[in-house]
Amino acid sequence: AQKITQTQPGMFVQEKEAVTLDCTYDTSDQSYGLFWYKQPSSGEMIFLIYQGSYDEQNATEGRYSLNFQKARKSANLVISASQLGDSAMYFCAMRGYGGATNKLIFGTGTLLAVQP
Amino acid sequence: DAGVTQSPTHLIKTRGQQVTLRCSPKSGHDTVSWYQQALGQGPQFIFQYYEEEERQRGNFPDRFSGHQFPNYSSELNVNALLLGDSALYLCASKSGFSTDTQYFGPGTRLTVL
Numbered sequence: 216a217q218k219i220t221q222t223q224p225g226m227f228v229q230e231k232e233a234v235t236l237d238c239t240y241d242t243s244d245q246s247y248g249l250f251w252y253k254q255p256s257s258g259e260m261i262f263l264i265y266q267g268s269y270d271e272q273n274a275t276e277g278r279y280s281l282n283f284q285k286a287r288k289s290a291n292l293v294i295s296a297s298q299l300g301d302s303a304m305y306f307c308a309m310r311g312y313g314g315a316t317n318k319l320i321f322g323t324g325t326l327l328a329v330q331p
Numbered sequence: 332d333a334g335v336t337q338s339p340t341h342l343i344k345t346r347g348q349q350v351t352l353r354c355s356p357k358s359g360h361d362t363v364s365w366y367q368q369a370l371g372q373g374p375q376f377i378f379q380y381y382e383e384e385e386r387q388r389g390n391f392p393d394r395f396s397g398h399q400f401p402n403y404s405s406e407l408n409v410n411a412l413l414l415g416d417s418a419l420y421l422c423a424s425k426s427g428f429s430t431d432t433q434y435f436g437p438g439t440r441l442t443v444l
Contacts, residue, residue, distance in 0.1 A: 219373075248431045258419055260374070260435035267431070306373055310431060317364065317425070318387055319433060321373030 217242045219307050219322035226327050228297045235282070236292040236325045238307030244268075248310040249290040250319065251281065255303045263305075266290060294327075302329045333358055335424050335436035343442045344412050352407040352439045356424030363405040364433060365397060368419040380405055409441075417443045 218241040228234040240249065251263040266274045266281045274281040282291040294301055304324045311318035336355045344350050356363050362381045366374035376389035380399035399405045403424075409416055419440050423433035 250432070252435070257437065258421075258440070259437040260421060260423075262432060262434055265432055308373075311376075317362070317379055317431075317433070318376040318389065319364075319366075319374070319423075320376070323371075323373050 217244075217309060217311060217320050219309055219320055221307055221322035221325050223325045224323075226325055228294075228327065228329055230299060230329055230331050231296055233293060233295045234297055234327065236294070236305050236307075236327065238290045238292065238322060240288050240290060240307075240309050242288075242309065249281070249283070250308040250310075251279070251290075251292045252306045252308060252321075253301075253303045254306060254324070260306070264292070297329045299329050299331060302327060335360075335422055335434055337420075337422050337436040337439050339439060340437070341440045341442075343444065345444050346412055346414060348412050348443075349408065349410045350412060350441060352409075352420050352422075352441070353404065354407070354422030354424075354436060355404045356422075357434050360424035360426045360434070361403050362425050362427065363399060363403065364423045364425075365405070365407045366421040366423065366435075367391070368421060368438070370418070374421055377407070412443045414443050417441060 220239045247268045249266045253261045264276045280293045306324045307322045308319045364379040365377040368374040378388040383399045394410045396408045419438045421438045422436045425433045
């Protein structure tokens with residue numbers, strides 16, 4: 216079965232510092248996609264970054280980068296230069312079985328608090 | 332460019348009632364998925380609609396049903412509500428059945444008393 220594990224229930228970081236949120240995954244598929252979403256207290260899930268299993272380069276989107284280590288089955292999110300507005304819940308997710316199915320499997324999330 | 336919209340924002344129902352939640356996908360998107368997010372948990376996949384058909388379903392009972400209209404908007408219906416159905420219901424859309432990235436709406440928070 217496919218599974219996403221986020222072992223950090225909560226994290227603190229000082230404003231302007233970098234922070235790494237951990238994510239490990241389990242799948243027997245050769246082709247899969249990994250995602251990070253941000254969920255502020257308002258509830259909306261905001262897409263941050265995507266990494267395909269065959270992508271050779273780590274994905275980057277502005278201050279977000281995904282540290283993809285395929286052999287270790289990890290897909291950690293790195294946020295550089297943290298801002299107060301980064302305080303939110305962060306979810307790691309994986310696309311489900313096969314290329315034509317689109318179910319997202321989510322982890323339990325990490326609550327990030329950015330301190331001034 | 333309008334994002335995914337959902338209505339209503341909040342809803343309070345009592346046990347045994349039925350509820351309908353609505354979702355309009357992001358402009359240009361034709362595939363809609365529904366997720367249930369219980370408090371303190373990650374979202375759980377309910378089902379996905381593409382070309383007005385249910386294409387994939389998660390581990391949810393038949394009390395949960397849906398529909399997709401020709402304009403790609405979608406409804407989630409839940410019958411015989413239970414206290415455990417209280418959750419944030421999220422709709423996500425994307426363009427094309429085989430593409431990856433799904434974009435979520437703000438959700439409907441359902442409370443069952």
